[in-house]
Amino acid sequence: MREDFLHYVWRFKKLNNTSLKTVQNNEVVIKDFGLYLGTEGPDFFNAQVYIDGQLWAGNVEMHINASDWYAHHHEIDPAYQNVILHVVWNNDLSVLRSNGTEIPTIVLKDYVSENVFNAYHQFKLNPQYIFCEDYIKQFNSFDWLLWKEKLMIERLEQFTNRIVTELKQTNNNWEEAFYRILLRNFGLNINGEVFYQVSKNLPLKIIRKEQAHLVHLEALFLGTANMLQSDREDYYLKTLQKTYSYLKQKYNLKQTVNSPSYHQLRPDNFPTIRLIQFASFIYNQPFLFDLIRNPESVSRNNYLLGATVSDYWQTHYVFGKEHKIRKKTVSQSFYNLLLINTILPFQYVYHQQLGKDIIDEVLQHYQSIDLEKNSTTEMFQKLQVPVKSSLDSQSVLFLKKNYCDLRRCLNCEIGIKLMNR
Template sequence: MKEDFLHYVWRFKKLHITSLKTVQNNNIVIKNFGLYLGTEGPDFFNSQVYIDGQLWAGNIEMHVNASDWYVHHHEIDPAYQNVILHVVWNNDISVVNKAGKELPTLVLKDYVNEDVFKAYHQFNANPQYVFCEDYLHHFNSFDWIIWKEKLMVDRLEQFSNRIVAELKQTNNNWEEAFYRLLLRNFGLNVNNENFYEIAQNLPLKIIRKEQTHPIHLEALFLGTANLLSVDTEDFYLQTLQKTYHFLKQKYHLKQTAIPPTFFKLRPDNFPTIRLVQFVAFLFNQPFLFNLIRNPETICTNNHLLGASVSDYWKTHYVFGKEHVARNKTISESFYNLLLVNTILPFQYVYHQQLGTDVLEEVLQHYQSIAAEKNSTIDLFKKLKVSVESSLDSQALLHLKKNYCDARRCLSCEVGIKLMNR
C-alpha cells in the first residue's frame, strides 16, 4: 500500500461518500475535496467538510498509518496546524493537534470498494519496463499531447533548480554558471561530472585571457583534465605539455584528481575530442552568453555546427596515433543535445528572472528540434507512442525517470486514465 493510492481515491472520489463517519463516530459530509498540488505541506488544500453539521474549511492530510503523522513530525510543523481531517488507511494510533485535541480521522479502507483496490494491485502486479505497456493503446493521441507538454514544463523546472543552484555556487555569475553547465554537458553521461570539475578548476576569466590562442586553450583544458601525462614521442603533445606547465604556474591551476574515461566510448565521444571541440566552440562563440541573452538566435547559430577542431586533432583521437584526416566538427545531433539540455533551459530561467515569459517560445524551440535517439525513446516508439520532436523525447525521458521508474503511476496522467477505465 502506498500513499499515492489514497490520493488517487480521494482525487477521483473512488469511495462511498454517503454515511461517512470519523473514528470518533462523527458524521462527515464532503462539500469540497480540496485541491491536490503534490507539493510540500498537506495533501489537499482548501477543503470544506461538514462534521456533525458544522462546516470546517482547511486542509486534509493523508497517511497509510495514522502514526505516520508523528513519523513525519507534523505535530511540530506549522504548515499542518490547519488540518481539519486526517484520512488514513490504518488507524493504528490516536493523533492530536498542537492544542492537544484529537484530530477528526477518517479510515478510508472502510469506504473503498474492493474492485478499486483490486484494480490498483492488478495494475502493479506484473512490473515490466513500463508498468502500463500492455494498456498504453487506451491512452489517445490528444491526451498524450497535453500530458507531454506538462511533463516538458516539469522537466524545465528541474533544469531550473540545477541552474539556480549553480548560480548560488558562482555568486550569481550567469556567464560562469552557463560555462560550467555547458562544459558539463559536453562530457555527456559518462564524463559529465569530470568535465564539470574541469570547469570548476578552470574559471571562465582565465579562458577569456587566453581565448585568442587556441593552442593555449587546448593546453588548459587537456592539462586540467589530466590528459597530457602521456608517455609518447609526439611533438604536438610536447608543445601542449610545455604550454600547460607555463599556464599552470601563471594561473595557479589545479588538475582533476581522476582523468575522464575512454572506456566503452566511440572515438568521436572520446574526452580528448569533446574537449578540443569545446575549444573550437569557444573560438567561434567568443561571447558565450550571447546564446542566452539573444533568444532569437538560439537555434540559428549554425556557424557553431562548423566549429572544427585544430589540424592535429583532424588526424588523431588520442596522442601519438594518427589516422586518415576527418574534420570532426560539432554535429547537428550533438548541438541539439546542448540546446535541449543546457542552452534552452538557461534561456528559460534567465528571461524568467528578467520578468519575461518565454515559456511558449522555448516549447516551440523544443518542437523544432529533432528527437534524441536512445534506448528509452526506442522503447516508447515500440509501444506506439508518438515521438516527433525533442519536446516529445524530453517529456518521455522525464516520464520514465520520474514516474515509471519511481512507480508513481497514480500521479501520472496515463496511469490515472487507465485506472479510471
C-alpha cells in the same frame, strides 16, 4: 497499497461520501475536498469539512496506517498543526494534537467501492516495463499531446533548479554558469563530472584573457583536465606541456584530481576530442552568452554546430598515434544534445527571469529537433506511443524516470485516465 491511491480517491471523489463518519462516530459532510499540491506538508490544503454540524477549515493529511503520523514525526512539525481531518486506510492508533485532543479520523477503505479498489489492484498487477503497458494504447493522441507538453514544462522546471543552483555558486554570473554547464555536457554522462571540475578550476575570466590563442586554450583545457602527463615523444604534446606549465604558474591554476575516462567511448567522443572542440568553439565565439541572450542565434552560424579541431587533432585521437585525416566536427546529433540539455533550458530560465514568456517558442524548438534514440524511447514506440521529436523523447524520458519508476501512476494523466474508465 500506496498513499497515492488514497490521494486519487480523495482528489477525484471516488468514495461514498453520503454517510461519512469518523472513528469517533462523528458525522462528516465534506464541503470542499481541498487542494492537492503534491508538495511537502499536508496532502490537501484549505479543505472545508462539517463535523457534527460544525464547519472546520484547514488541511487534510493521509496515511496508509494512522501510526504513520508519528513515524513521519508530524506531531513535532508546525506545518501539521492545522490538520482538521486525518484520512487513513488502517486505523491502528489514535492520533493526538499537540494540545492532547484527538484528530478526527476517517477510515477510507470503509467508503471505497470494491470496483475502484479492484481497478487499482489490476492496474498494478504483474508490471512489465511500465504498469500500464497493457492499457496505454487507450490513451489517445490528443491526450498524449497535452500530457507531453506538461511533462516537458516539468522537465524545464527541473533544468531551472539546476541552473539557479549554478547561478548561486557563481554569484549570479550568467555567462560563467552557462560556461560551466555547457562544458559539463560536452563530457556527456561518462566525463561530465570531470569536465565540470575543469570549468570550476579554469574560470571563464582566464579563458577570456587567452582567447586569442588557440594553442593556449587547448593547453588550458587539456592541462586542467590532467591529460598532459604523458612522456610520449610527440612534438605537439611537448608544445602543450610547455604552454600549460607557463599558464598554470601565471594564473595559479589547479588541475582536476581525476582524469577523464576513455572507457566504452567511441573515438569521436574521446575526452581529448571533446575538449579540443570546446576550445575551438570558445576561440571562434567571442560572446558566449549570445547563444542565450538572443534565442534566434541558435538558428544562425554560432560556431558550435560544426566546431572542428585543429590540424594536429585531425590526424590524432590521442597523443602520438596518427591516422588518416578527419575533420571531427561537432555533429548534428551532438549539437542537438547540447540544445536539448543546455542551450534551450538556459534560454527558458534567462528570459523567464527577465519577465518574458518564451515557453511556446522553446517547446516549438524542441518539437523541431529529432528525437533521441535510446532504450526508453524505443520501448515507448513499441507500445505505440507517438514519439517523433525531442519534445516527445524528453517527455517520455522524464515520464519513465519521475512517474513510472517511482510508481506515481495516480499522479500521471495516463493512470488517472485509465482508472477513470
